[in-house]
Amino acid sequence: MRDRGRTRRLMGLGARTGGALLKTRLGGQADWRALGEALFEGLSELKGPAMKLAQIMSQWDDLLPPDLAEELARLQRQAEPMPWPRIHEALVQQYGDIDHYFSEVEERPFASASMGQVHRATTHEGETVVLKVQYPGLADVLESDLIQVRRIMRLGRWFKVPQARLDALFEELAESLRGELDYHAEAAALARYRERYKDDPRLVIPEPLPALSGPHVLAMRYVEGAPLRELAEADGETRQGIAETLADWITQELFTYGELHADPHAGNFAADAQGRLVIYDLGAVIAVPDARIKAMMQLLDATLKHDPMGMDEALMQMGGRQGQGAPLALYRESAECIAPLFEPGEQDFSDVRVHRRLRELTPKVWAAMDRLQPPAETLLLSRALNGHYWNLVRLGARLNMHERTLPLLHRAY
Structure with missing residues (x-):
């Protein structure tokens, strides 16, 4: 991930967004579909904090114009993966000789997100694991990206959101994004949650593998499941069971442990073959x-x-x-x-x-x-x-x- 040109492109996307909002405020009709397509294409390639902000916005189904919400929602499920050579670069940085640790690493990602992507791999013992790989160079451009995100968020003043509120929201978002780059903290959260819910037969949380993990790669045992966003066609009993488990889990998190999973996009959850709720990603957990x-x-x-x-x-x-x-x-x-x-x-x-x-x-x-x-x-x-x-x-x-x-x-x- 290179810094060259990122600022210019992010500023361009911000200006286009601001133009659509201004047109609406002046009584015009913005082309939300075209704006959404531009944001999808640009942010899908750039990755990073701005893409994360757009993913957050896409979850506010009731706040955005439907055409814009639909396009941004594609960032949850269709974002373009980073080319394999760049991911291979990150794996070499982590492991040195990759072949020493794995007999195979799949070049096609299992999942793509704003801050990293997930690849399946096979150990020499024949076990399937997943490698959550942080995009190369992301830590280096994070702070400059956040400056542009702050500028984009200032558009919220047009909706009468006080500047102090926008600044506080930005700081909370920035802290969350910096935390998502801390794979040691996420590995600790996975271990904590596995211990916390070890006796709950309805929940599955992947096991982190410290021996294969490091600052830029988080290794976990592979847990197969159907992503929550694909359960619309599942039978009613399965969907209802997952829904009840999800509601119970959120309640217990808040009222028993004072925490909440703060990245609720559908790709972070799945249902396994036994109808259990799988929680894949614990990179964003907030204290309440x-x-x-x-x-x-x-x-x-x-x-x-x-x-x-x-x-x-x-x-x-x-x-x-x-x-x-x-x-x-x-x-x-x-x-x-x-x-x-x-x-x-x-x-x-x-x-x-x-x-x-x-x-x-x-x-x-x-x-x-x-x-x-x-x-x-x-x-x-x-x-x-x-x-x-x-x-x-x-x-x-x-x-x-x-x-x-x-x-x-x-x-x-």
Whole structure:
């Protein structure tokens, strides 16, 4: 990965994005499909932080114009892999003589992402492993890329997102991206999670292989599975089982261990032949303090009670809504959209009526952003929860959220 030309290309993509947003603000009609295609082609080749930001945006299905969201979603599943010679270069840097460790390394990647790609390999003992290979030179260009990402994120001011919030979100994103380059930390997270869930028969977490890992390559035992994004055609029992396991796991992570998997794109999860949930990637795990969980549950409680003043108080206690003029009408409409998901009985996450109402609510939320001022430290947490929610939607989950939530509300008070 070379620095030459990257800044110029990222600035060009940022300018094109800004032009589309400006055209919309002036009452015009932007060509979101064309913009999405340009972003896909450019970011798929460049990789790195900007591609990661676009992948995060693509998970916000209810925030983006549909044509743009559809094109960005391709970055989750169709991003062009880095050519094999560059990956081979990284493997040689890690192992020296690759043939000493492996009888074969597949040149075609098993998966491609923004910060690295995964290749299957076979040891001389005949075991299949996967090698998560960091893109060569990524660490060298990370900081210069982040400067351009910060400039792109400043476009959020056009949506009345306060600059302080944008700066805080950027710092949280930057810290997360720097953390994803730390393969030693991810190996430790894999080991921690394997120990944590060793007695849960519904979860599978790959075993890290320290003897074959290093700063730029993370080796794991291969676990075969059907990616979550491919489960749309699976039988209902399999999808429902995976959905329940995913919901249970997220709940346990938050309320028992105070952590959350913060990179919820569908490629990080799969179902194995026994119908177990496979969690492939633990490069982004965030701590969630108990006080933050309690504040968020207070907001949810007020929402379910259709109490706009209580919602406003909870948001202010979380550190948001610093200004004057509580948007009480927006709170009421938000409660009307969200509360049905938590009514007694089983809720169908594939009910398009719920998503339509949320999509219709989104522009009103952005319009009130200068008054809402969501707490900066909860933005990535909210994004992660939103991504997990949409994974449940894609699975067509049927969950009794009232039954699941009631004990958690009692625990939070």
